[in-house]
Amino acid sequence: MTEYKIALVGFGGVNRGLAQLIAERNQSWRKELGLSLKIVGVTDLFLGSIMARDGLDAAELAKLPSSKGAFAQLPGGSAEAFNETIIKQSGADIIAEATFTNPVDGEPATTFCRWALEGGKHVVTTNKGPIALHADELKALAKRNGVCFEYEGSVMSGTPVIRMARETLPGAVITGFEGILNGTSNYVLTRMEEGLSFADAVRKAQELGYAEADPTADVEGHDVRLKVVILANELLDAKLTVNDVNCSGITSLSPADIERAQQSGERWKLIGSATRNAAGAVSASVEARLLDNSHPLAGISGATNAVSFNTELLGAVTVSGPGAGRIETAFALLSDIVAIHKSVSKK
Amino acid sequence: MTEYKIALVGFGGVNRGLAQLIAERNQSWRKELGLSLKIVGVTDLFLGSIMARDGLDAAELAKLPSSKGAFAQLPGGSAEAFNETIIKQSGADIIAEATFTNPVDGEPATTFCRWALEGGKHVVTTNKGPIALHADELKALAKRNGVCFEYEGSVMSGTPVIRMARETLPGAVITGFEGILNGTSNYVLTRMEEGLSFADAVRKAQELGYAEADPTADVEGHDVRLKVVILANELLDAKLTVNDVNCSGITSLSPADIERAQQSGERWKLIGSATRNAAGAVSASVEARLLDNSHPLAGISGATNAVSFNTELLGAVTVSGPGAGRIETAFALLSDIVAIHKSVSKK
Known part of the structure; x- marks a missing residue:
């Protein structure tokens, strides 16, 4: 059994969820996974920060109100986010980075990852920014420092995609993929098939918390584009940047388009895809596509995501x-x- | 780079396919997977056997005619299947067992696995018999002898299911699964939805090579039952035997049943499933179920298989x-x- 000290960077839903899981399941993880986690620091631009090398109470952290500077309410906490101190000085073995995605330069998350990796700490992140924009640099940095850099959650949350390809498909030879990689747009399309207008479907998605107040990144394909870059580089060893991916969304689809598709046994889906051609070059796109009902992604409804790996x-x-x-x-x-635990244990 | 010596037991479609892959891809595996395979023996009850510690020509093996005693045509080959000699004396590091599935006692495949494991050889198999009926014994035998026993292909051919659960879902806590685990019966149901009678759909499946001359094991659920036992024991740590699984098939479904389902937005599917209840007991069944179109397995059409893991x-x-x-x-x-290569390399 190994206990890992972990510092949480960004304390929105995701790392708060991790704190809750630690509070509820650390005991069973000892037995089932051979590991346990001790939170030694948390920092968040809005909530402030707190550090305790002897460990913080995960249940108490998970319950913290979402009010500005809330960490100041806890003994030893501060309303200020001492990001660098928490990352470098909390004694953490692992940094869990889950701040907001910045699609332009991946900051400040990329800097947080750099600090951690340079300091010999493993990094786990769910943030698309650093992976879509700086994966090569950060992977090399991790390697140089003998630590792990893992980012399964950057695509399709906890549904295994990157790790599925890496652990279960070696030798199958992945030649491309197609994915439904944005739950909001897929939910909107599903509701439009039930007769809603685009605007009403978006409103429904917002009511359910699937869509942001500004749904542009979801319905115009920008969110999917980042994920396509991540998957193409990871699965096809491409060297794509965001600008290499032609991108359009679902806003031009009319109720009549949707209805016509249904009548001919087809469905419109927002598909992010990439393919390696015979010469080895990888091309990628994000676009609304008309799928025959027999296509493996045609049956993916609502907010569910899916990736179809095409293999030799x-x-x-x-996987959905x-x-x-x-x-x-x-x-x-x-x-x-x-x-990380598996990798460390085999050394 | 490691070269593994491998002996093939059973030389029907599967091991012949492996010989073909070795002939075509050994070179690229060296680079991509860090391993290569050398066939040192092959044995098959119908074709006979052949052994060569220096290695056999994989391309030549793959082309061997499917005629009784055909191995006698090759230098050093015999029309007789010297199973025990090939398994024990060929100098193989790995035995690839792909003989026919015997659902009653798992023989002779189980004996072949025993011989190999007792002799300190790794075993890979695609055979449901030994896994559904004797997995515990064989796993213990492998452990005692410090070798690996792997059987991903016993369920859903190469589509990762067992390895997916083992490598990508630890900690997610699998509480049950539902699967479409027989391509023939799913193909028959799909064609019935298109208006064919049961008998005509079965005939179509036979023409396409999906169904055997006697389709009973497919359409009555017996094939699925073995896979449910394998998955329940593997994923839910159950101790089920074949008799613990209530089993019925799709033969009682009428065209009217199928049509009524379609009209109400539902689909009939042959579902193999298992669930762990709150007290920890696992119950399992195979039966035709009416799935709402929003169910993750409702969209699985034709000969495709799928498993839906239910997790906490x-x-x-x-995965499909x-x-x-x-x-x-x-x-x-x-x-x-x-x-196996990963496991051996980390020792």
Whole structure:
């Protein structure tokens, strides 16, 4: 049994979910996973920060009100976010980075990852920014420092995609993938098939918490584009940047388009995809596509996400599951920690 | 780079597919997987056997005619199947067991596995018999002898199910599963939805090579029952035997049943499932079930197979892909060999 000291950077839904899981399940993890987690620091731009090398009470952290500077309410806490101190000085073995995604330069998350990796700490993150924009640099940094850098949750929350390809498909030869990688847009399309207008479907998605107040990144494909870059680089060893991916969304689809598709046994889906051609070049796109009902992604309804791997030896292998959610995404961090534990244990 | 000497037991479609893959891909595996395979023996009750500690020509083996005693045509080959000699004396590091499934006692495959494991050889198999009926004994035998026993292909050919659960879902807490685990019966149901009678749909499946001359094991659920036992014991740590699983098939479904389901937005599927209840007991069944179109397995059409894992932290996570096929099942053996290579390399 190994106890890992962990510091949480960003304390929104995801790391709060992880704190809740630690509070509820640390005991069973000892037996089932051979590990336990001790939170030694938390920092968040809005809530402030707190550090305790002897460990913080995970249940108490999970219950912290979401009010500005709330960490100041706890003994030893501060209303200020001492990010660098928490990352470098809390004595953590692992940094769980779950701040907001910045699609332009991946900051400040990328800097947080750099600090951690340079300091010889493992990093687990659910943040698309650092992975889509700086994965190569951060992976090399991790390697140089003999630590792990894991990011399963950057695509499809805790539903295994990156780790599934890495652990179960070597030798099958992945030649491309197609994915439904944004739950909001898939939910909107599903409701439009039930007769709602685009605007009403978006409103429904907002009511349910799937869509942001500004749904642009979801319905215009920008969110999917980041995930396509991550998966193409990870699964196809491409060197794509965001600008290499042609991107359009679902806003131009009319109720008549949707209805016509249904009548001919087809469905519109927002598909993020990439393919390696015979010469080895990888091309990628995000666009609304008309799928025949027999396509493995045609049956993916509502907020569910899915990726269909196209392989030489197996044809299409598809995984579907949640693409978002507090606990679902916190599980991605846990699965990364389990992978680190395996890697460390075999050394 | 490690070269493994491998002996093939049973030389029907699956191990012949593996020989073909070795002939075509050994070179690229050296680079991509860090391993290569050398066939040192093959034995088959119908074709005979052959052994060569310096290695056999995989391409030549793959092309061997399917005629009785055909191995006698090759230099050093025999029309007789010297199973025990090939398993024990060929100098193999790995035995690839792919003989026919015997659902009653798992023989002779189980004896073949025993011989190999007792002799300190790793075993990879695609055979449901030994796993559904004798997994505990064989796993213990492997452990005692310090070797690996892998059987990804016993369920859903090369589509990762067992390894997916083991490598990507620890900590998610699997509480049950539902699966479409027989391609023939799912193909029959899909064609019945298109208006065919049961008899005509079965005939179609036979023409396409999905169904045997006697389709009983497929359409009555017996094949699925073995897979449910394997998955329940593997994923839920159950101790089920075949008799613990209530089993019925799809033969009682009429075209009218199918049509009524379609009209109410539902689909009939042959579902193999198991659930762990609050007290820890696992119950399992095979039966035709009416699924709402929003169910993750409702969209699985034709000969495709799928398993939906029900988990505490992620809800339903579903994997779908081929459930049969020569090369697809041979990939299962390769994926088992890759897993052995990882396990051996870390020692």
